[in-house]
Every structure is written in C-alpha cells, then in structure tokens.
Amino acid sequence: MQRIALFIATNLAILLVVSFVYNVISRATGYQLGQTGGLLLFCALFGFGGAFVSLWISRWMAIRATGAKVIEQPANQAEQWLLKTVQRQAQKADIPVPQVAIYPSPEANAFATGRSKKESLVAVSSGLMTAMSEDEVEAVLAHEISHIANGDMVTLTLIQGVVNTFVMFLARLIASAINNAARGNNQQGGGLGIFAYYGIVMVLEVVFGIFASIIVMWFSRQREFRADAGAATLVGPDKMISALQRLKRAQESKLEGSMMAFGINGKHSGLSKLFMSHPPLDDRIQALTRRPL
Structure with missing residues (x-):
C-alpha cells in the first residue's frame, strides 16, 4: 500500500513541477502548442521524465517518508532473522538481495520499492513484527520479494509515464x-490571457490525473494478485493465506468510518474500490484458495 501511495504522490508532485517548467520553456521559446505531433512528443518527454524521476528516488523517498532504519548490522535476533529470511527468499527468487529496513508504525504493513532489482528495498513496520507469527511475516516478505522479482515498480513507471503523457x-x-x-x-482576436490559459491547463491536469490514477490503481491490484501467487510459490499458500487473514482481523476494528483511498481491508463501496491499490483481502484469499497446487 505505502509503496504505491508514495510513488503516486511523488509522481503527481513531479508532474506538476515539470508541467510548470514545460509551460515556462514553451513560453520562452515561442513553441506553438497547436502542433499536435510535436506537442505529444514534448508531453511524452516530460510525462515519462516525471515518472522515471519518481522511480529513481523512490527508495530514498520511502526511507525518509517512513523513518525507516536500514539494517546493516543486526542489533538483535529479530533483525538477524529478518535479514536471513530476505536473503534466502531473494536467492530462491533469483534476484540480488535487497536492502532490508524496519520503520516505526503500530500498523502491520510492509512495502518494497527501488529503481531496479539491484537497487531495491524491503521494509516492514515494527507493528508487523509484533502482530504476526514468523510464518506470517515470512509470507509478507515473500510477497514483497515477488514484487521486486516481477519488476512491478519499473512496469508501474511505464504505465505512469503513458498516463502522464496523455x-x-x-x-x-x-x-x-x-x-x-x-x-x-x-473582436480583438486576443483569446485567453496567458495566466488564464495555464490556469486552465493546471486544473485540467489535476482532474485528468485523478481519473488516470484509476488506471494505475487497477493495474496495481492485478500486480497484488500476482505477488500473492509469487509468495505462495516461495513459502506455500497456507502461510500467505494466514498472513492475509491476520491482516484482515487486525484492520477490521481500525478503519471503521475513516476509510482512506488506499485502505487495505475489504470494507469499501464500489466507487472507492476504483482508487484502491490493493484488492479486498477476501478476494486475495479466495484467489489463493482457488490456486492450483
């Protein structure tokens, strides 16, 4: 959940910044916005540029946004177990061992991020380590390792670049x-003033950006199913199902009446589901239950 939310928030901020820079450049150079082909090419350059900058700084942003502590030398048995588990799973998934971190949060959560398989990070919350058994934490780690092995962040960047462009x-x-x-x-042939024109552009970008996020969130939900399946392959479906059931019990009493757009549990209306990065937990459990052995 946090992996996608951080990426989207960073990308939206960068998109607005590069849009402003684009406006300044086009104004200073006298670039004619009516040239549709050239406009599309220029938008693609800035749209993909913003997405790839988000990807490039994603690990740095995630560490600072969550206050995560990267484990270099384990300070206790729990950190040592965490490192060894990630190392074992990375080897089984045939990827370089990512950085491992713990961040302070009472909620049971985890995320993976990074610009490539060689420059990746797996972070778990302190709440996850205390709320779940070792088997369940192992399954959550396998889920995040699967995100890295599947190249989800790079693929998400390409999708985000396309929607940014349009x-x-x-x-x-x-x-x-x-x-x-x-x-x-x-009668004077003046049209809109420059500030009115760019004001309309910025408002439209925010509105279209919200609708574009529906596409990105749909894609994210499909990748979650795939990461669940990858975790089931790495540690077995029973452990992954147990971890999801534990998440469901932990979240049911906390989000009542204050559902956020990226909420992880299954209590939501049909409309809010469009903006969720994760499928409902019940759907994920059913998908694993139906998964052929």
Whole structure:
C-alpha cells in the first residue's frame, strides 16, 4: 500500500513541477502548442521524465517518508532473522538481495520499492513484527520479494509515464481549444490571457490525473494478485493465506468510518474500490484458495 501511495504522490508532485517548467520553456521559446505531433512528443518527454524521476528516488523517498532504519548490522535476533529470511527468499527468487529496513508504525504493513532489482528495498513496520507469527511475516516478505522479482515498480513507471503523457497532452489540447474559441468570439482576436490559459491547463491536469490514477490503481491490484501467487510459490499458500487473514482481523476494528483511498481491508463501496491499490483481502484469499497446487 505505502509503496504505491508514495510513488503516486511523488509522481503527481513531479508532474506538476515539470508541467510548470514545460509551460515556462514553451513560453520562452515561442513553441506553438497547436502542433499536435510535436506537442505529444514534448508531453511524452516530460510525462515519462516525471515518472522515471519518481522511480529513481523512490527508495530514498520511502526511507525518509517512513523513518525507516536500514539494517546493516543486526542489533538483535529479530533483525538477524529478518535479514536471513530476505536473503534466502531473494536467492530462491533469483534476484540480488535487497536492502532490508524496519520503520516505526503500530500498523502491520510492509512495502518494497527501488529503481531496479539491484537497487531495491524491503521494509516492514515494527507493528508487523509484533502482530504476526514468523510464518506470517515470512509470507509478507515473500510477497514483497515477488514484487521486486516481477519488476512491478519499473512496469508501474511505464504505465505512469503513458498516463502522464496523455494527462499533459489532453489538458493542453482542451485548453488550446478553449483559447481558440475565445479568440473567435473576441473582436480583438486576443483569446485567453496567458495566466488564464495555464490556469486552465493546471486544473485540467489535476482532474485528468485523478481519473488516470484509476488506471494505475487497477493495474496495481492485478500486480497484488500476482505477488500473492509469487509468495505462495516461495513459502506455500497456507502461510500467505494466514498472513492475509491476520491482516484482515487486525484492520477490521481500525478503519471503521475513516476509510482512506488506499485502505487495505475489504470494507469499501464500489466507487472507492476504483482508487484502491490493493484488492479486498477476501478476494486475495479466495484467489489463493482457488490456486492450483
């Protein structure tokens, strides 16, 4: 959950920054936004650029946003077990051993992030270590290792780059159409002012960005099913099902009445599900139960 939320939040911030830079460059160079092919190419450059910058700094951002402590020398038996478990699973998944970290949080949670399989991070919350058994923590770690092995962060970046491109492109296309319509009705032929034009662009980018996140979240939910299946292969389906059931019991009493967009449990309306990065826990458990042995 945090892996996707951090990535999306960082990407949206960068998208708005690069959009502002794009506006300044296009204004300073006199670039004609009416040139559709050139506009699409320029939007792709900035759209993918923002997504890849988000990916590049994702590990750094995750550590600082959560206050995670990277384990270099284990300070206790729990940290030693954590390192050995990740090392064993990484070897079984045939990937380089990622950095391992623990971050302070009472909630049972974990995430994996990083710009590549060689530059990845697996972090678990302190709450996860105390709320779950070793078998359940092992399953959660296997789930995150599967995200890395599947290259989910890179693939998510490509998807985000595509939606960023079209968010920027459509926002400017519609703003240009509004500008042309205003110019046609204006006897002076002035159209929109520069601040009004770019104000419309920014508003449209935020609106389209929200709708684009639905696409990204749908993709994220499919990758969660795949990571669950990967964890079942690494440690067995029973451990993964037990971990999900434990998460379900832990979350049922905490999110009542204050469901967040990226909530992890299954209590949500059909509309809010569109903005969730994870499928309902019941659906994930059923998928593992139906999974052929």
